[in-house]
Amino acid sequence: xxxxxxxxxxxxxxxxxxxxxxxxxxxxxxxxxxxxxxxxxxxxxxxxxxxxxxxxxxxxxxxxxxxxxxxxxxxxxxxxxxxxxxxxxxxxxxxxxxxxxxxxxxxxxxxxxxxxxxxxxxxxxxxxxxxxxxxxxxxxxxxxxxxxxxxxxxxxxxxxxxxxxxxxx
Amino acid sequence: xxxxxxxxxxxxxxxxxxxxxxxxxxxxxxxxxxxxxxxxxxxxxxxxxxxxxxxxxxxxxxxxxxxxxxxxxxxxxxxxxxxxxxxxxxxxxxxxxxxxxxxxxxxxxxxxxxxxxxxxxxxxxxxxxxxxxxxxxxxxxxxxxxxxxxxxxxxxxxxxxxxxxxxxx
DNA sequence: AAGATACGTCAATATGGCTGTCCCATCTCC
DNA sequence: GGAGATGGGACAGCCATATTGACGTATCTT
Numbered sequence: 001x002x003x004x005x006x007x008x009x010x011x012x013x014x015x016x017x018x019x020x021x022x023x024x025x026x027x028x029x030x031x032x033x034x035x036x037x038x039x040x041x042x043x044x045x046x047x048x049x050x051x052x053x054x055x056x057x058x059x060x061x062x063x064x065x066x067x068x069x070x071x072x073x074x075x076x077x078x079x080x081x082x083x084x085x086x087x088x089x090x091x092x093x094x095x096x097x098x099x100x101x102x103x104x105x106x107x108x109x110x111x112x113x114x115x116x117x118x119x120x121x122x123x124x125x126x127x128x129x130x131x132x133x134x135x136x137x138x139x140x141x142x143x144x145x146x147x148x149x150x151x152x153x154x155x156x157x158x159x160x161x162x163x164x165x166x167x168x169x
Numbered sequence: 170x171x172x173x174x175x176x177x178x179x180x181x182x183x184x185x186x187x188x189x190x191x192x193x194x195x196x197x198x199x200x201x202x203x204x205x206x207x208x209x210x211x212x213x214x215x216x217x218x219x220x221x222x223x224x225x226x227x228x229x230x231x232x233x234x235x236x237x238x239x240x241x242x243x244x245x246x247x248x249x250x251x252x253x254x255x256x257x258x259x260x261x262x263x264x265x266x267x268x269x270x271x272x273x274x275x276x277x278x279x280x281x282x283x284x285x286x287x288x289x290x291x292x293x294x295x296x297x298x299x300x301x302x303x304x305x306x307x308x309x310x311x312x313x314x315x316x317x318x319x320x321x322x323x324x325x326x327x328x329x330x331x332x333x334x335x336x337x338x
Numbered sequence: 339a340a341g342a343t344a345c346g347t348c349a350a351t352a353t354g355g356c357t358g359t360c361c362c363a364t365c366t367c368c
Numbered sequence: 369g370g371a372g373a374t375g376g377g378a379c380a381g382c383c384a385t386a387t388t389g390a391c392g393t394a395t396c397t398t
Contacts, residue, residue: 022304022312023297024232025335027206029319031225032331034203035246037196037322053354056200063193069376077204082355084377106364106375128192134321135191138314143191145307145314150198152303153206162201166194220384238345251386253346275344275395 026149041126048119050089053078055123057086058112061096062120063165066109068101074161095119195318210295217262217288222247222255224292227281230265231289232334235278237270243330264288 038052045055060075061067073083087110090096095116101107112120135143154162207221214224229244230236242252256279259265264285270276281289304312323331 020293020297021335023293023300025316026300026304026312027228027296028232028331028334029316029323030203030206032327033319033322034199036324036327037199039246051353059196063197070374078354079356080376081357081378085354101375104365104375108376124189124192127196128189130322131192131195134318135195137321138317141310142314142317143195145311146318147194147198148307148311149303149315150202152306153202153299154198155205158201158205162197165197166190222385239343247385248387249345250347250388254385270344273344273396277345 037127037130040130041123044123044126048093050093053082053086054090057083057090058095058116058120058123060165061110062112062117062124065111068107068109070107072110075165090116206296206299209299210292213292213295219258219262222251223259226252226255226259227264227285227289227292229334230279231281231286231293234280237276237278239276241279244334259285 041055042052045051056076057072060072064071069080069083069087073080076083087096091098093115094113097111097113097116098108099111101109138146151159151162210224211221214220225245226241229241233240238249238252238256242249245252256265260267263282266280266282266285267277268280270278307315320328320331
């Protein structure tokens with residue numbers, strides 16, 4: 001049996017021991033980038049008496065028409081009660097409508113009304129402007145890297161759900 | 170004088186009119202990436218009866234020892250009252266201590282106690298693990314792109330502040 | 339001495355989460 | 369056909385985190 005070779009004096013840096021600086025930079029940019037993007041639509045939302053939670057629901061319903069309640073719950077990862085309030089507000093403002101499922105009539109299929117589509121599109125335009133400007137300044141290769149890193153931040157068990165959002169585009 | 174050439178039938182796509190798909194992908198990855206990273210430390214925080222707001226303050230104080238209250242307020246972009254509660258909680262748990270400024274004694278300079286440093290380091294380790302794994306999976310060029318895009322999302326007037334965090338690293 | 343600035347604090351309110359509990363309609367499976 | 373599982377709704381109360389507004393005190397600047 002061979003004698004194990006001694007550990008190298010200067011082992012190759014493991015990716016798990018990246019310099020602290022690089023990690024902190026990511027944490028900070030993610031914090032500022034996310035919060036600033038989010039805040040950019042607060043005013044428009046407030047004009048309708050809505051908040052960020054409403055936008056998130058609106059966004060994912062726009063993204064996947066005929067989404068069910070339980071699918072939306074998985075995406076948002078909040079409780080049924082929290083989502084209930086949000087959906088009630090959106091229905092009361094005639095932005096979202098529901099129909100019962102054809103295969104399973106217990107399900108409720110969520111859709112935006114015409115009004116809801118217009119409102120979501122207005123909010124999306126603000127997001128598009130911010131993101132498109134950032135994409136353009138960074139260049140296409142950077143955008144790919146941006147996506148790759150963010151994908152890596154999503155726990156493996158959630159990736160299928162995220163990927164499913166892209167499927168019919 | 171030359172006759173102007175007609176507009177091309179298929180103009181190059183302007184960065185401001187990126188395909189909706191690419192923008193939505195960014196919005197979604199940012200949402201999932203940010204929220205998942207954030208949630209990854211909730212349990213540890215909860216063990217100490219603290220929340221995310223406390224972590225944010227702790228993080229930036231760790232990052233810039235002797236930060237003043239008003240500097241921290243600018244970074245977090247919350248009100249004095251909101252921050253006050255958070256800092257009181259952190260002081261009560263002996264994680265943060267303050268001294269008055271030497272040049273200007275009205276200022277309070279914020280620092281972590283030894284206990285605070287240890288706690289912040291523990292939280293940072295969790296963030297490091299997540300981010301380092303994502304960085305490693307994506308590759309170094311991707312990390313650069315990730316940073317570039319996020320920088321572009323920060324409003325111009327805030328960039329100096331973000332850059333200042335990196336200055337002494 | 340007057341005014342501006344840095345920080346603290348009291349009070350009330352909004353938003354968006356949470357737990358726990360109970361309910362109804364419908365589907366599935368024996 | 370009946371039992372149990374599942375999809376969704378609702379009531380009640382609570383917590384964390386943010387807000388606005390007003391006021392107070394110490395200190396710096398001029």
